[in-house]
Amino acid sequence: MREIQYREAIREAIIEEMDRDRKVFLIGEDVGVYGGAFKAYKGLLDKYGPDRVINTPISETAIIGAGIGAALTGYRPIVEIMFIDFAALAMDQIANQAAKIHFMSGGRLNVPLVIRTQGGVGKGLATQHSQSLEAWFYHIPGLKVVMPATSYDVKGLLKTAIRDNSPVMFIEHKMTYPVKGAVPEEEYTIPFGKADIKRKGEDITIFAYSNMVLKSIEAAEELEREGISCEVVDPRTIVPLDIDEVINSVKKTGRLIIVSEACRRGSVASDISARVTERVFEYLKAPVKIVAGLDTPIPYNSTLEWASIPQKSDIIKAVKELLEEIL
Amino acid sequence: MLGISEKTKIEMLKKLIEIRRFEEKAIQLYKTGKIWGYLHPCIGQEAVPVGACHAIGIQDYVISNHRGHGHCIARGADIRKMMAELFGKSTGYCKGRGGSMHIVDMELKILGENGIVGGGIPISVGAGLSCKMEGKGNVVVCFFGDGAANNGVFHESLNMAAIFKLPVIYICENNMYAISMRSADSVSCKDVGKRNCAYGIPGHIIDGSDPVEVYNAVKKAAGHARDGRGPSLIEAKTYRFYGHHPNDPAEYREKEEVEYYTSEKDPVANFKSRLLEEKIITEERIERIESEVDKKIKGAVTFAEKSPEPELEKFLEEVEQI
């Protein structure tokens, strides 16, 4: 199968959906001639024109609001927030408006809105451009939250997000854009709430999403050479969450590590740990272990930055520690 | 140029040159991988911070943004500590934790650069409040770009500063672009400086390539603020000579436009010629200044290179306490 970059997979998904449905359009900062801050929109302005590829001022609240209003009145906007850190400026529109409208209208109104954004550490961009804030959105009932790790997943899930009738936080990772992965030529979509076993294994389950999937796979490959077999489970969407797939894996291995780039306090990882423990406590051979980012703003200096989030070596260490623990 | 002493003019020229050379060095270091992350050089815009910072006193506050090296240097920041910060070293202004976008120096009353566009504008309201409550006649200068002026925080803050009559000088550096977005396309009334009407405050639209024009406007606004008459809005028309950051080829700009501004509106070259014409300075003196600045910058780079990395252990200890 051909291999394409994550950013190309995004572009393909948008093109296919914009061609399929004239109600789909793109709006955000520097999405036009600039082609997006991470160059996922190359050529789209030329292809669709400024009515469907709309460049905006730096007005995050109004950008999200524009998406909500257009969605309520029949369109399917893809709205971009350049960095997830900037979603902080638009939280009312996301959390109090987009997330609530369907419920508060007794189900009569829909907000088919995709908020494309990216987060994470990795380029020395420091504290206001490196955060992993998925827990904010995970916490708000009424939003779906997608965190694709690979080219294949990002394409299939973005197409599903565009067709979905709810507001979707579509959170990419800045380090994944240049990464290549297999993507078929034929059209496909990926349903929400369906985890993917990225690697089969027997001894231990590693639950990870977004860029941490890639790091977990690398760790699993290295551990394999030492005779340790890890199963890497990628939920792909954290809302809705395919908890059953995680549970099945844990029932088999009896051990669970949750890897999270986001800092630990109040994290998605903590919640997954609680959910799994509630459901399959009797199957666990050791306590669930969380390998998470440190509870710190992200520093600029690369050594400190590196130390702030889980690395392959941390995952390997955690796996070994957990295998030694017996309840 | 009424009211500005020859000495001040020469000081201003020195700062213009220092900012220009600092930024050129930073770009060069960025391209060779010595510094990384985001770097937003202010080459082409030097006259705004230089004019503004010379028009205020040492007790006044300065609020900066992501393109803030010029603000810091014009205010008198130590370029050794700035360079060390760009290198991520422990001797940097933020101990290597902030990088280019987060330089802060409370001794110089620089309340900080900011990675969030518009992030400093609301903070100016609080700094203005504290100046007003202290009653010592201090003011706040708040720098931001044309892009930031389109964020909601601009409206909330200017309105609040106006109703409370806070001593804040809002300086919009309109360099005609916010990344690729032209301000001509993003500012509905074309001139940010005309928005003063909405808040009932004075507005000044000035040529931001001329440090004297900037100086005079800021002096006036500062006087207004110190008299307890509230904030002013200054729009300084300027141009960034390069891309948004060193990796941006800025293909969204017309070649002719870039040529016009870089040849006609170069604040450093123009101010040099002006001081020469006015016989305030000689070619030889300028050359001496330039070589002194170069030496200073070289010294800053050496300082940064030789400085120790931040200690990982210490960082981890601090994290435990957060």
Ligand SMILES: Cc1ncc(C[n+]2csc(CCOP(=O)(O)OP(=O)(O)O)c2C)c(N)n1
């Ligand atoms: C709230 C927010 N939105 C978007 C960005 C991304 N961004 C960084 S600089 C910039 C352009 C800023 O333009 P302007 O305020 O005119 O300043 P300039 O860069 O032109 O000096 C943008 C969009 C950001 N840092 N913060």
